[in-house]
């Protein structure tokens with residue numbers, strides 16, 4: 001596939017971002033792009049809104065897998081690009097359009113010049129939530145492939161094009177979504193003493209729980225509690241009866257996630273008593289940490305070096321990735337791909353440099369051939 005075909009694919013995918021498990025257009029687009037390759041050694045199996053695509057090896061002794069995520073985010077794009085999202089309030093703001101394009105470019109290379117072993121390309125829905133990796137991994141169809149090793153990439157806005165980065169051990173954090181519903185008693189703005197004001201309660205709660213991180217987590221360990229959304233109230237002169245907080249918890253250790261949740265629940269009990277209200281908590285989707293295999297990372301660093309791509313040792317990050325579930329069961333690794341964007345992941349102006357697509361295809365194809 002020529003570079004301009006890959007650019008075209010990236011731009012077309014960029015225009016049709018869809019949320020987790022709603023990736024119908026994306027799935028149809030991917031199937032069409034793969035069928036257009038016209039290769040007899042490719043077998044496509046649909047799974048929900050995702051795909052398993054097997055490239056049969058010439059003399060297979062094992063099956064290696066490469067995984068890309070395919071969903072977009074509920075963000076209104078603000079890049080002003082001519083190929084900006086055509087879906088209102090939806091954007092590929094986490095680079096999954098890049099990830100898919102690189103997977104297609106690699107699939108094209110590997111199927112044109114197959115290696116001895118089988119290669120399974122996994123197009124996984126719902127990485128941003130509620131999580132497609134865990135059910136995909138458990139599916140009967142995936143189990144039949146008997147995958148021996150697996151890897152994946154994620155774009156890195158803060159790294160220059162031509163650079164990749166990874167590390168042995170922990171790369172991405174443990175995550176848990178966090179949804180909390182506060183119920184008190186509404187009423188007239190002039191009579192606060194007759195109400196249980198959930199705006200006051202929920203906003204105090206938001207600031208209070210930051211002390212869980214500073215006072216209950218070992219300073220040499222680490223954690224994050226972010227509340228990204230707060231909804232409450234109706235108009236300016238009515239006291240809010242209900243409030244809803246939506247957020248995420250991140251930890252470097254799985255055990256610290258348990259501690260933070262215990263402390264949150266302790267705070268909830270205290271707030272229910274102190275503010276005479278009810279607080280219901282739901283932890284939504286939880287992702288297991290991404291922990292990389294040392295031997296894979298070493299091989300990758302040597303492989304990309306021989307391709308003229310710069311390898312940098314990464315730090316662990318508090319980003320989450322349900323790819324961690326694959327790595328819990330199968331040896332492999334994940335790496336960052338430099339895309340040099342002034343705006344970061346999950347930003348409405350994220351604009352990765354498209355030159356990175358070629359670098360990604362080169363790195364993934366070379367690694368697949370080296371395994």
Ligand SMILES: CC(=O)N[C@@H](CCC[C@H](N)C(=O)O)C(=O)O
Pocket residue numbers: 094127128129154175176177247248249285287318319320321322345
């Ligand atoms: C790479 C990346 O940005 N991943 C997401 C994963 C989201 C997990 C879940 N929805 C949560 O918010 O906990 C991230 O936000 O790190």
